[in-house]
Amino acid sequence: MLHVLRHYLPIRKALLIVSDTVLLAVIVAIGMTAHLWRPTQTVLRALAEEGTTLGDAELRCALSAILVALLAQVALYLNELYDFRVTTSRYDRFARFLSAAGLGVALVMLALGASRMWGSGALLEFPGLTLSQVVQSLIAALLIGFVVLFWWRRLFTRLSGHFNLGESVLILGDGDLARTLYSELGRAADAGYRVLGALHSAPGADETSEDLLGGAARFQEARALRPRQSRSSQAAALARASHTEPAMEAARSTDASNSGDQEANTSIPQVMVLPGETLEGVALRLGVDTIVVALGDRRGSMPTTQLLRARLAGIAVEEAESVYERVTGKIAVRAMRPSYLIFNRGFQRHPFQDAAKRFFDVVSALALLLFVWPLMIATAIAVRIDSPGPILFRQERSGRFGKPFVLAKFRSMRADAEKGTGPVWASKDDPRITRVGNFIRKTRLDELPQLFNVLGGSMSMVGPRPERPHFIEQLAAEIPYYHQRHIVKPGVTGWAQISYPYGNTVEDAVQKLQFDLFYIKNHSVPFDLSILVGTIKTVLLRRGT
Known part of the structure; x- marks a missing residue:
C-alpha cells in the first residue's frame, strides 16, 4: 500500500485513479485539440490574432485537458466511485456515474466561467476556439470520457483479479486482535x-541454534523453484486444506457497522499443518506473501527463529496493529500495547509543525467565514424564528491537555433541553431537537460559530470532537488511552467525524477514539486539507455525525 498525504492508499485503488486520470485527460485532449490537427483558415487567423503558434496551442490545450480531467475526478470522488465497497452493484455504479457526469460537467463549466470572469483564462485555455465552441466540445468530450470510464471500470475489475495484485496473508494467532x-x-x-x-x-x-542464513537460503531457493499459484488455484487448495471458503465469504459480507465485540467473536479458519511442517513450510506451500503476527501474549510464545528465517527468505513479517492501522485508518485501542505508542513512528510534536497548523487554521477559518457569513446570518434568523431561546448555544468543553473552554454553536435543541435530566448524550431523532435544528445539524451549519473558537485559539479546524468534561470522566474510566485524544486541540471537523457515523454509546466512543488516535499519530497540514475535502463530501451526501 502507498502512503499518500498520511493516507494508506491500496495499490489497486492507486492504479485505478491513475488510469482514470490518463483516460480522461487523453479523451479531453483529443476532443479539444481536434481543430488543430488540420486547422482551417478561420482557426489559423484566430491563432494569429492571439499571437500563438500551432505547437503552443496544442501544448496549452493538453495542459488544460489535464486540469479538466482532475476536476472531473472530483465528481467521481464525491460520488464514492473510488470506494470498492460501495460500488459493487452494476446498477448502483451506473447511477453514480450518471450523477458524476452531471456534477463533473457542472464543475468544469463553473471553473471555465470563473477563469474567464477573473481574467485567468490560461488555466482553461483552448486557443483557436470561440467560447461557445469550447463549451460544446468540453461537454461532448466529458460525456464520452465518463462512458469510457464506466466500461473501463468493469474491465479494470477483471484485470486486477487476473493479475493477482493482492497480498496473500497468513495470520499467526487467534486472539481478539487476530479475529478483529x-x-x-x-x-x-x-x-x-x-x-x-x-x-x-x-x-x-x-x-535457536539453527543456521539462520543457511535455512533461509534453502527456503528462498525452494520458494523460487515453486511456481506462484494463481488466485483460483490458491483458493481451491486452501479450501481443500482447511474448508475456509464459506467462512471467508461470510466475513466479507459482514456489515461495516458491526461493533468491535462482534468482530472479536468472528472465527478465523485454521490452516491445516502437515506432519513435521514448520511455519516457513506452511508459508511456502500456500504461497504466503506476508505473515501477520497477532499473538495475544508474546512472552515465551514468539517463534523468533522461524519468523526471522521467513523474513530473511523474503516473506514480509508485520505486526497486526500496523496492518490493522493501514487497512482501517484507525488504531486498535483495546488490543494496543503501550510499546506500540512508545516505539512506533508518529505522535511527533515539533514547534514548526504546530506553527504550520496554526497558520492553516487561521487562514482556512478566515477564508470560510468570507464565504459562509450570509449562511450564518440566515441560520441565526431561522433559529430565532423557530423556537424561543438564545441563537447561540454555549457550553463548556475540554480542549488541549484537558483545559476547559466555552464552545459556541447555533442552538439546535430546545432551550431547556437538559432541564431535569442533566448532561445526556444526544441521540438519533432526539425529540429535543427543533425543526430548524434538525436541518442545521445534518448540514453542519450549527458548527459554523466554532470558526470563532478556531480564531481564538481554543480549537483547530481539524481534530478530535470536543467533548464535555462530564462525559470524558465516564469514558476515560471505561476506555483505555481515552485521555490521549487531548494532546491536540479539538477540531470543528475531524478524521473520526467523517469516517464513522453518528453514535452515542461507549462502543461508538471506542470506534471514534481509534480514528482520533490515527489522526493524532499521522496529523499534518496535507492530512488536514484532505479531511476538509472529505468533510465537504460528507455534507453533500447528507451524512450526519
Missing part, C-alpha cells in the same frame, strides 16, 4: 489483502 483483523481484512475489498487463514501458534520447533 481478519474481519476487517474481509471487508476491505480494495486493500488488496487475501487472508489464507490462521495458525494458533507456530508449528515445529523454534531451534
